[in-house]
Amino acid sequence: MMGKLKIGIVGCGSIARERHIPEYLAGGEVEIVAVCDLVEERAQEVETKFNISVQTYTDYQEMLKQEPSIEAVSVCTPNYMHAPVSIAALEAGKHVLCEKPMATSSQEAQDMIEAAEKSGTKLMVAHNQRLVPSHVKARELLEEGALGKIYSFRTVFGHGGPEGWSIDGADSWFFRKEEAFIGAMGDLGVHKSDLIQFLFDEPVAEVGAFVETVAKENTTVDDNAVCVLKMESGIVGTLTASWSYKPFEDNATVIYGEKGMLRLEDDPQYSLIAVYTSGETTSYDLGGIQTNAAGGQENSGIVDAFVDTVINEKPVPITGADGKRALDVILAALESSREKTITSVRKAGVTQ
Structure with missing residues (x-):
């Protein structure tokens, strides 16, 4: 590849301003040539905020048409636009880094995957938790059999809600079903x-869930959910997601096995603690997980991985298939809650 990788950004809200744009600029191997946002002022503000010269657009189709030099696109829009923008960029021959959830239906996700395959371009989904050092180390320990047979787990992600993070605050698209689809x-x-x-290197097979709206007013999406997941091998555990955890966020995962347990992001000092039935405890200080709190925006690794993948023609580390698998579990959870039944992830289909 000659020169710097030329990037277009679609969506100039918080995720673009706090993660994608700064991380592209910090890497030094790219040139952001164009940005697009439905709110023209937000696109224009990118130039002054980051002291760069870019072309600005309010129509992503126009951006793709007018800027043929763009080689890769970051999709940082509200959820309902992830698939249309990604597919348009892929069909235009651009590599795509798409924010999560990658789509609002299983079919949309499949269409994105097929668009990348047909055009010979790369599609990567921004599931940054795979790149967190404690999670990478935990997967290594599990692959080595450090815990022996795995019995159960609990994983949780909760904070006070997107109003403290989104550029629109309490009026954010996150709270509107027609734009967010999922809360x-x-x-x-x-x-x-x-x-x-990712940790177990196997898919979730079945989901039982309660998905509710109890904490936020003036919203049409869920804000609290507790799910029971059954992995393909029979491991069972819980997944909790909440916009009502105040004043602190919880981003922990604990894994239980025959030889002990792993505590990930569950201790204020050590990002990974392995406690074994032998009496041994090993504490790993691997650096903190990214958070939405002040000072929590360390490099996510996602943009660096995407750039490396494109420039050096490497396999995509977090594929469209990975993104679809994650989305399908969420769709199954919504169906389980709605139908009051245990739902097969494979049979969940497209959720309305």
């Missing part, structure tokens, strides 16, 4: 449905 389960739960499948 806390799409914002936070999908992180953990991907993580648990």
Whole structure:
């Protein structure tokens, strides 16, 4: 590849401003040539905020048409636009890094995967929890058999809600079903449905869930959910997603096995603690997980991994298939809660 990788950004809200744009610029191997947002002022603000010169658009189709030099696109829009924007960019021959959840239906996710395959481009989904050092180390320990047979787990992601993070505050699209489709389960739960499948290197097979709206007013999406997951091998555990955890967020995962337990992001000092039935305890200080709190926006690793994948023509580390698997668990949870039944992930289909 000659010169710097040329990037287009679609969506100039908080995730673009706090993660994608700063991380692209910090890497030094890219040039952001164009940005797009339905709110023109937000697109224009990118130039002054980051002291860069870019073309600005309010129509992503126009951006793709007018900026043929763009080689890769970050999709940082509200959820309902993830699939249309990604597919348009893929069909235009651009590599795509799409925020999570990758789509609002299983069919949309499949269409994105097929668009990438047909165009020969790369599609990566921004499930950054796979790259957190404690999670990477935990997977290594599990692969080595450090815990022996795995029995159970609990994984949780909860904070006070997107009003403290989104550029629109309490008026954010996160709270509107027509734009977000999924609430806390799409914002936070999908992180953990991907993580648990990554840690165990196997899919979730069945879900039983209660998905409710109890904490937020003036919203049409869920804000609290508790799910029971059964992995393909029979491991059972819980997944919790919440927009009502105050004043502190909880981003912990605990795994229980015959030889002990792993505590991930469950201790204020050590990001991973392994406690064994032999009496041995090993504490790992691997650096903290990214958070939405002040000072919590360390490099997520997602943008660096995407750039490396494109420039060096490496396999995509977090594929469209991975993103679809995470989404399908969330869709199954919504169906389980709605139908009051245990739901097969494979049979959940497209949720309305």
